[in-house]
Amino acid sequence: MFVLGCVACCRLGLLDWSLLLLCSIFGTSMKEPSVSPGPTPVPVFLTKLWVLVEDSANCDVIAWNTNGQTFSILDEQRFTKEILPRYFKHSNLSSFIRQLNMYGFRKVMSLENGLVKSESAIEFQHPFFKKGRPELLEHIKRKVNSVKTEDAHLSQDNLQKVINELKVLQDGQSNMDFKLDTMRREN
Amino acid sequence: MFVLGCVACCRLGLLDWSLLLLCSIFGTSMKEPSVSPGPTPVPVFLTKLWVLVEDSANCDVIAWNTNGQTFSILDEQRFTKEILPRYFKHSNLSSFIRQLNMYGFRKVMSLENGLVKSESAIEFQHPFFKKGRPELLEHIKRKVNSVKTEDAHLSQDNLQKVINELKVLQDGQSNMDFKLDTMRREN
Amino acid sequence: MFVLGCVACCRLGLLDWSLLLLCSIFGTSMKEPSVSPGPTPVPVFLTKLWVLVEDSANCDVIAWNTNGQTFSILDEQRFTKEILPRYFKHSNLSSFIRQLNMYGFRKVMSLENGLVKSESAIEFQHPFFKKGRPELLEHIKRKVNSVKTEDAHLSQDNLQKVINELKVLQDGQSNMDFKLDTMRREN
DNA sequence: TCCGTTCTAGAATATTCGCCG
DNA sequence: TCGGCGAATATTCTAGAACGG
Numbered sequence: 001m002f003v004l005g006c007v008a009c010c011r012l013g014l015l016d017w018s019l020l021l022l023c024s025i026f027g028t029s030m031k032e033p034s035v036s037p038g039p040t041p042v043p044v045f046l047t048k049l050w051v052l053v054e055d056s057a058n059c060d061v062i063a064w065n066t067n068g069q070t071f072s073i074l075d076e077q078r079f080t081k082e083i084l085p086r087y088f089k090h091s092n093l094s095s096f097i098r099q100l101n102m103y104g105f106r107k108v109m110s111l112e113n114g115l116v117k118s119e120s121a122i123e124f125q126h127p128f129f130k131k132g133r134p135e136l137l138e139h140i141k142r143k144v145n146s147v148k149t150e151d152a153h154l155s156q157d158n159l160q161k162v163i164n165e166l167k168v169l170q171d172g173q174s175n176m177d178f179k180l181d182t183m184r185r186e187n
Numbered sequence: 188m189f190v191l192g193c194v195a196c197c198r199l200g201l202l203d204w205s206l207l208l209l210c211s212i213f214g215t216s217m218k219e220p221s222v223s224p225g226p227t228p229v230p231v232f233l234t235k236l237w238v239l240v241e242d243s244a245n246c247d248v249i250a251w252n253t254n255g256q257t258f259s260i261l262d263e264q265r266f267t268k269e270i271l272p273r274y275f276k277h278s279n280l281s282s283f284i285r286q287l288n289m290y291g292f293r294k295v296m297s298l299e300n301g302l303v304k305s306e307s308a309i310e311f312q313h314p315f316f317k318k319g320r321p322e323l324l325e326h327i328k329r330k331v332n333s334v335k336t337e338d339a340h341l342s343q344d345n346l347q348k349v350i351n352e353l354k355v356l357q358d359g360q361s362n363m364d365f366k367l368d369t370m371r372r373e374n
Numbered sequence: 375m376f377v378l379g380c381v382a383c384c385r386l387g388l389l390d391w392s393l394l395l396l397c398s399i400f401g402t403s404m405k406e407p408s409v410s411p412g413p414t415p416v417p418v419f420l421t422k423l424w425v426l427v428e429d430s431a432n433c434d435v436i437a438w439n440t441n442g443q444t445f446s447i448l449d450e451q452r453f454t455k456e457i458l459p460r461y462f463k464h465s466n467l468s469s470f471i472r473q474l475n476m477y478g479f480r481k482v483m484s485l486e487n488g489l490v491k492s493e494s495a496i497e498f499q500h501p502f503f504k505k506g507r508p509e510l511l512e513h514i515k516r517k518v519n520s521v522k523t524e525d526a527h528l529s530q531d532n533l534q535k536v537i538n539e540l541k542v543l544q545d546g547q548s549n550m551d552f553k554l555d556t557m558r559r560e561n
Numbered sequence: 562t563c564c565g566t567t568c569t570a571g572a573a574t575a576t577t578c579g580c581c582g
Numbered sequence: 583t584c585g586g587c588g589a590a591t592a593t594t595c596t597a598g599a600a601c602g603g
Contacts, residue, residue: 090593281576313548481596
């Protein structure tokens, strides 16, 4: 990915540019989910995440790990305060992690991370988020809001009373709507 | 509410004060050791909107109209660029209006606004958003995504809430019926 | 509470001492849940939290708010790195917040906090966590892992239907109110 | 059994964008 | 073109679940 290799060249104003390039590669639109029947659009979050991790200017803060299979947040403070607000509308690490989980990323509990408590990096992984494999991004799926169906029974008595009142109200509203229309015609 | 009338008096530190007042009015839990979840909390958007419109420092940009029944955005440019980013995570007027619609606000097409096209102010209205009536805010309901909500905790409490809402609706319908009759006689 | 008044006197090593004193007051054991039939033991977390907030040595990092009804984490960085490991076995803000929620604390969204610009303080509240009222602590209950029994469940489906109808009605009433206002203006 | 820590998910609101009458 | 809305993603706050002490 020559494009991504260049990302580190400049400091500012680069963000938009690299994102736009990625968009043209992945069929992502910065602004729109896009309705074109073309390639599956990659969500903006994933595109930004890719640029984020790929950008060697951030390598002290967030970067691919040596094997290219995972990435780590090396400096939580700077990542939260410097990187996040440049890409997103917030600077909360928890919001960023919520997005990662929403897209199926899992935290990696490596031995290093587990042993060295206070200084451990935050490491995440996804089977379709690999260094040098941007074409895999389109396979990362956002989890959908599952609709729970749970059945039981409530005190039917009180509920019935409420339902009756509801019907009265509905009738009243229909009536008033009709009156309104009538008056409008009369005017 | 006399207190809210005073809100506009000062410039800074105003937010804390008005917020405390709002909390005490809405039962947003800054006050009492009472244990229950208390009254339904008012969404942040509505609270912000109220302070926004109420703040006389913004009166050149957004303000109540003379009758206190509606409010208008008087200076679209300044509202978008100055006010919005101070309260929200964006500076798009369309996003702001989407929120208004989501909470049931309607654009007012008054004759003045309708006639003078290019210079017309943007005027909005909601039956429970009235100057001097902050206690009505809790009746403004966000429209639901038609997905099932609150599957988990329901009981007699929730049923009671539904009943309370029913009463509010019944009052509203009586009121409207009265207004209709009045108008009919006037015609 | 004379004990708490002394908390601020010294700087270090005081922690254990004040905690022990509180334990003797509240019947809390630092090490064990204690089975004594005496006063309800206050969980260690709550005791530590109280000392944490009360200690004026931490007042730049975490402190009661002016009304004594809520407390705020003023310096997230220092709180995470300096305070947390002194009281708990970790230095993760998210773990601390998880505990707060587990005991029923709720985040306070004040307007000041809501303003986008300022990296606002993190403010929490609990009806039984009040400045100068340590005797209320024993009323704060940890949420239990509820094993859902079918019997305990109430009919969510039917109630949900009623709620949905209610929302439709509310929407309809708002609409009609709007129409009425429009007609009034036109007349 | 209860509490503490961690990782992930649920639920509600917020922001964006396009459709439709 | 305009106002209102559906739908998808984004952000926030809280809860579920697994594990250990």
